[in-house]
Amino acid sequence: MQSAAWDQRIQRAEELARLFPFAAEILRFYSVVARFQKALYGYIHQAHQKSPPSRVFRDSLDLSLLLPRFSGFLNTVKEAAPPQLADCAARLSAEPEARWEELLSAFWLGAKDLPHAHAFCARAFLQPYAAFVAARLAAPLGQGETATCPVCDSEPVVGVLREEQLGARRSFICSLCAYEWSFPRAVCPGCGEHRNEALAVFTSDNFVYVRVEACDTCKCYIKTVDLTRNGLAVPVVDELAAVPLTLWAQEHGYIKLQPNLLAV
Ligand SMILES: [Zn+2]
Ligand SMILES: [Zn+2]
Incomplete structure (x- = not known):
């Protein structure tokens, strides 16, 4: 995914929010998240463009790069999300960094039993990193038409x-x-x-x-x-x-x- 793709998503969300009032709240929140994701993608790209591509997707999580950005993400969610999600982001941002590390690692490794709001925060925050890793994965992908992602095994x-x-x-x-x-x-x-x-x-x-x-x-x-x-x-x-x-x-x-x- 290139940075133009994030722009496309942001613009489309704003356009559809104007066209469809019933979806405006969701789409406006989405565009705030997508702006954060675009900036995070740029930061990851800059930090990692010279490092060798990963061989295995699940082994590639660089928490030392990502963790310092997580509190900014939680603040963004706190300010822009619907109330329930905003509360959860507020609670998460009060927790120690070790808990964030645990959450992001568990999600990256495919944990399915995380509470919904936690899974939301982890997924939205990790998507730009996952897209970056997937785009430059060195190992060949599995063949066949699988029901889950051939890169990271997500749905x-x-x-x-x-x-x-x-x-x-x-x-x-x-x-x-x-x-x-x-x-x-x-x-x-x-x-x-x-x-x-x-x-x-x-x-x-x-x-x-x-x-x-x-x-x-x-x-x-x-x-x-x-x-x-x-x-x-x-x-x-x-x-x-x-x-x-x-x-x-x-x-x-x-x-x-x-x-x-x-x-x-
Ligand atoms: Zn079925
Ligand atoms: Zn995937």
């Missing part, structure tokens, strides 16, 4: 449809490192279900280019942004804005495969 946060010769190809974007990889269109990433009758697709009038792809076997869903229908969309951001689709999925008892940055 996808959003699907993307891109034009291919005879239609559209689906890929996934990683919820941590932003890597994008191919995945078959008619297969559930949660359980591998591929029978048509068990896979539901839903769109809404506001977002004809975003689909909920849900599975009746494992009850999970993911949103997919169809770039063949809207080339201006920025998948990670448009996915956040498509609140009506989230509500539809919740009403029908589907659970998101991987909550997005704001846990919706």
Whole structure:
């Protein structure tokens, strides 16, 4: 991910916040976070551009570089987040650095049992570093169309449809490192279900280019942004804005495969 990609996300969030009042609060908060992430990415890039690429993603966490920036991040969240998340950031920022270290390491190593607000803080803070490491990983990636990220093994946060010769190809974007990889269109990433009758697709009038792809076997869903229908969309951001689709999925008892940055 280059610094232009952060700018794209920030601009798209501001544009969609003006268009869709029901998502404005989420998107404005997101754009504050994305600005922090862009600056952090620049700092990481500067500090690490001459160091050799990592061989193994999970071994590459440089806490001595990152920890001094964590309190600034928590302050940003404290000031801009919805109340519950802001409270959690305030509590975290009062804790000793050793606790931050524990949280960031646990998240980086794939801990799944962290309280939601803690996981949010760790994910949002580590995303720029993860994107930097993923972009210059030295080791070859695993082959095959896996349901989790071939770089860091995290779940996808959003699907993307891109034009291919005879239609559209689906890929996934990683919820941590932003890597994008191919995945078959008619297969559930949660359980591998591929029978048509068990896979539901839903769109809404506001977002004809975003689909909920849900599975009746494992009850999970993911949103997919169809770039063949809207080339201006920025998948990670448009996915956040498509609140009506989230509500539809919740009403029908589907659970998101991987909550997005704001846990919706
Ligand atoms: Zn990844
Ligand atoms: Zn499934």
